[in-house]
Amino acid sequence: MVKTIPFGDIIVPSPGFGAMGLTFSLGTKLSLEQAEPVLLKAIELGCTFWDTAVVYLAGINEKLLGDFIRKHNARDKVYIASKCGFNYMGGDFTVKHSPAHIREYNEGTIERLGLLDKTKPTIVHTDTPLEESIPALDEIKKAGKTRYIGLSECTAATLRKANSIAKVDAVQAEYSFFETLHETDGLVDTAKELGIMISPLTILDGRFQGENFYKNKAIVDSIRTLAVRKGCTISQIALAWFAAQGMISIPGTTKAHRLAENWASRDVDLTEDEVREMRKIVNAVKPVGNRYSELHQSMVGH
Numbered sequence: 314m315v316k317t318i319p320f321g322d323i324i325v326p327s328p329g330f331g332a333m334g335l336t337f338s339l340g341t342k343l344s345l346e347q348a349e350p351v352l353l354k355a356i357e358l359g360c361t362f363w364d365t366a367v368v369y370l371a372g373i374n375e376k377l378l379g380d381f382i383r384k385h386n387a388r389d390k391v392y393i394a395s396k397c398g399f400n401y402m403g404g405d406f407t408v409k410h411s412p413a414h415i416r417e418y419n420e421g422t423i424e425r426l427g428l429l430d431k432t433k434p435t436i437v438h439t440d441t442p443l444e445e446s447i448p449a450l451d452e453i454k455k456a457g458k459t460r461y462i463g464l465s466e467c468t469a470a471t472l473r474k475a476n477s478i479a480k481v482d483a484v485q486a487e488y489s490f491f492e493t494l495h496e497t498d499g500l501v502d503t504a505k506e507l508g509i510m511i512s513p514l515t516i517l518d519g520r521f522q523g524e525n526f527y528k529n530k531a532i533v534d535s536i537r538t539l540a541v542r543k544g545c546t547i548s549q550i551a552l553a554w555f556a557a558q559g560m561i562s563i564p565g566t567t568k569a570h571r572l573a574e575n576w577a578s579r580d581v582d583l584t585e586d587e588v589r590e591m592r593k594i595v596n597a598v599k600p601v602g603n604r605y606s607e608l609h610q611s612m613v614g615h
């Protein structure tokens with residue numbers, strides 16, 4: 314049963330909350346009133362490790378969270394991580410990691426959200442050498458405009474190199490029952506070796522498109538059997554599995570009842586045998602399909 318996870322010099326409640334779906338996924342654009350139930354539920358339960366990004370509708374997601382925080386005087390109650398790295402405000406949607414972009418976007422984020430706890434590029438890309446982008450992030454940290462630095466969707470080599478330039482505190486990467494690549498490409502091992510927190514993405518949002526639905530459903534069916542035995546849901550057991558490995562997940566939902574369901578994953582106690590059983594299921598059924606389109610897929614993993 315994992316309820317908190319050490320991160321840097323603090324301890325954070327697990328699981329966290331990914332805000333992307335409030336204004337980004339599948340064309341959703343919730344108003345403050347529409348988003349309030351899920352955000353109020355998060356505060357009520359103590360689910361206060363939140364993740365957003367400028368790219369989630371050109372600052373609208375950040376503004377939504379900022380408006381909520383101001384209205385409910387909640388800035389001191391939540392930990393907020395955001396991301397820069399896409400020229401969304403500029404309108405051409407290209408990847409940008411130049412120091413000027415990082416500085417400018419961080420200022421905008423602070424204006425919309427209040428002070429930041431963590432900042433990072435949305436994805437790591439090769440448009441700017443790490444020798445330029447990482448010092449820019451570090452300067453922001455040293456200036457007290459963010460407390461931690463993160464990277465996203467990068468390779469193990471990039472993570473190691475970046476961390477040799479300035480301390481990297483966290484890395485976000487796709488990592489779920491459907492995608493365990495980072496267990497074998499060195500990213501998870503490197504993060505653990507360097508003391509960098511791993512935040513697995515898209516744990517709940519499986520690859521359920523077209524033919525992949527039927528192929529990947531086999532994984533879900535096997536895990537459901539275990540969940541039924543534990544008296545919990547598939548989502549809860551998935552989240553508990555990552556928490557048991559010391560990772561802070563940030564499941565996203567637009568619904569208060571699902572946030573409560575995901576939060577209750579912290580009460581699921583997995584025995585070592587059960588963790589091993591889940592591992593067997595994950596290893597036995599190889600997932601099919603990519604999370605991203607070909608274009609987006611080519612942007613990640615640098």
Ligand SMILES: NC(=O)c1ccc[n+]([C@@H]2O[C@H](COP(=O)([O-])OP(=O)(O)OC[C@H]3O[C@@H](n4cnc5c(N)ncnc54)[C@H](OP(=O)(O)O)[C@@H]3O)[C@@H](O)[C@H]2O)c1
Nearest residue numbers: 331332333364465485515516517518548564565566567571
């Ligand atoms: N760094 C990056 O590049 C990057 C990329 C992607 C995402 N992220 C971050 O990671 C967070 C999570 O990623 P994600 O939103 O793609 O995936 P996710 O959290 O794994 O899945 C979200 C989806 O699952 C549904 N859901 C949530 N709880 C559920 C439950 N208990 N039962 C059934 N369905 C449930 C949600 O629908 P409802 O809204 O209908 O509940 C939504 O469609 C994002 O919010 C974002 O902050 C970062």
